[in-house]
Amino acid sequence: MKEPQHLALHPFGQIPTYEEGDLALFETGSIVFHIAERHAGLLPPPADGDANARARAITWMFAALNTVEPPILELATARIFEGDKPWSKERLPLVEDRVRNRLVQLSRRLGDADWLDGAFSAGDLMMVSVLLRLKSSGILDEYPNLCAYVARGEARPAYKRAFEAQLAVNKPPAG
Ligand SMILES: N[C@@H](CCC(=O)N[C@@H](CS)C(=O)NCC(=O)O)C(=O)O
Structure with missing residues (x-):
């Protein structure tokens, strides 16, 4: 690369x-x-009556990348690359709490809705892919509605097709 x-x-x-x-x-x-x-199906069409719905869906894309992902990436760095540092044990809980802070807020906003703002959008696509990074940490399990949200995202046929296509590319050669 x-x-x-x-x-x-x-x-x-x-x-x-x-x-x-x-x-x-x-x-x-x-x-x-x-x-x-x-391509249809990822953003509310601009001419669809509620032009604001499109702007809100785009806002969720930015929120996923700019507000939710940074502490999640920081946690991954702290666990994977800094786990052997002498100060790691002390720092890790601080980083985890920054992630929890965002998840509490996101969980509260999602409530018992299926998606963040009405119909599924690219905002949900981005948010689910960002949250998926947390799976191995176990932190996501503390928020049942976010777990269910991520599971809904993963259950979408388009997600499954994309994931399988990716696996096919990454599969080690036979033998
Ligand atoms: N903000 C970038 C981040 C991309 C990124 O971090 N890619 C990682 C893999 S997930 C990578 O290529 N890491 C190798 C490197 O940075 O050298 C994006 O969302 O596209």
């Missing part, structure tokens, strides 16, 4: 990247937004 060919697509040498004709994009949020703008 740090070779010139990939760096031409992604200046930070990361994944994902997305190519469509002569367009090359990087950043998950930008890629999802690009697709959502061009």
Whole structure:
């Protein structure tokens, strides 16, 4: 990923990247937004009476990436890369509490609704994928409505198709 060919697509040498004709994009949020703008079912259509619904769905995309994901990424870093540091035991509970703080707020807002704002949108898609990163930590289990929300996201046929396609690419070669 740090070779010139990939760096031409992604200046930070990361994944994902997305190519469509002569367009090359990087950043998950930008890629999802690009697709959502061009295919039905991911954002409320602008001419659909409630133009604000589209703006709110986009807001949830930003909230997932800018407000909910940062403490979750910090937790992953603290657990995976800093777990052996002498100060790790003291710091970890602080990082976990920052994650819990966001989850409490998100859980309260979701309540017993299926999705964050009416029908499923790219905002839910982003939020579910961000929350999925927490699965191995066990923290998500403290919020039953968020667990059910993530399970609904994973149960969508489109999610299953995408996940299986990804697994097929990542599967180690036979033998
Ligand atoms: N904000 C970026 C983050 C991308 C990112 O962190 N990608 C990781 C994999 S999930 C990566 O490529 N890590 C390798 C590296 O940073 O060298 C996005 O959402 O696209």
